[in-house]
Amino acid sequence: MAVVNQHLDQALSSPLFRNAERQSRFLRFVVDAALQSPKATIKEFDIAIAVYNRRADYDPRTDPIVRVEAARLRARLREYYEAMPPDRMRIDIPKGRYVPEFIPVEGELAHVASDLSILVPLFRSLSPDPGDQNFCDGLTEEVIHKLAQDRRLRVITQSVAAWLEHREGPKPHYLLEASVRRAGAEIRLTLHLMELSGGGSMLFSNVYQATMDDIFATQERLAERVHGDLSAALHIDNEGSERIQ
């Protein structure tokens, strides 16, 4: 319990939470409730009353403020952990519920979290058509989304990297660079994975070809293949992380 409270205090004193008073109260409320009664459920109504000063006749159907804030809080936590990688544990509020989980990142997991951080800048379009950059942007988003779902990886986007430059702490270990060429409906994605801590040496490279029929489907297929190849290149298996109950 002390570890969780210490971690919570640290998170709430960070710049991302310091000025977000209600979100901080929301997080503290659900963490306190989970610590006091680990098997209890936390209801939208309880949060509305305790954190958002709603009255007893509060109707979550017509005032979805708690659902809105829960989504914002999840996004804020993701951003916080991207900028400040946890060394012992992290708090997660799974989608669809308000009871937080306290997930350890000690030992091997902490090692993985610090070693498997990947900076993913926007993919570049090498085609003359300026509209192709939109496809590249979407593909970058899809790859980031796919990689971010893998809890063993810590994905750092371009905007967060700019922020990290001005902060103390670990820097990204790997850089994923990619470019896209298009000729008619044929797409060629060239990908380079570099080890930044190894002086920028090339760890993995591949060229992927695809036919652009449905844009989203093409992006999703390519992202799936990239994730699979990166997992193999980084020698990570497919087991999930443990959780504290």
Add this chain to the structure above:
Amino acid sequence: MDSTTIRHLQESIALLPMGDLAPVGEFYRRLFELAPEVRPLFKRDMDLQAKKFSDTLAWVIAHLERPHELCQQLRTLGARHSGFGVKIDQYAPVGSALIWMFQQTLGDRFTLEMEEAWVEFYAFASLEMERGSRELAPSGAHR
């Protein structure tokens, strides 16, 4: 954002009556009901404000598949709002009023999946705006 979320956002926007600012007027009415403290932040004519909001919403939805441009625009918007005195805590009632506007205007046509898409999108958009206020706004404007 995945393609399903984008589709739900686009479909719900397409269901709003084109060129009719009444739903946006209802959005502001609801916002001021939920958070009366934000009313003094709106100093301009509310019809103009509604038009501006409607145009911004249309631009954002038209650029969902251009994340680079979208994020830049949201950050610029966030910096501007910070300059107007908008606080982080005031983003929450805006999100609630926005979803309420869709519920009231579209009724049963506003599905749970659409609502979920707007909740997710608003979380993303509002945090990008916050980021803009941190990175682009004059020092001290972000609170």
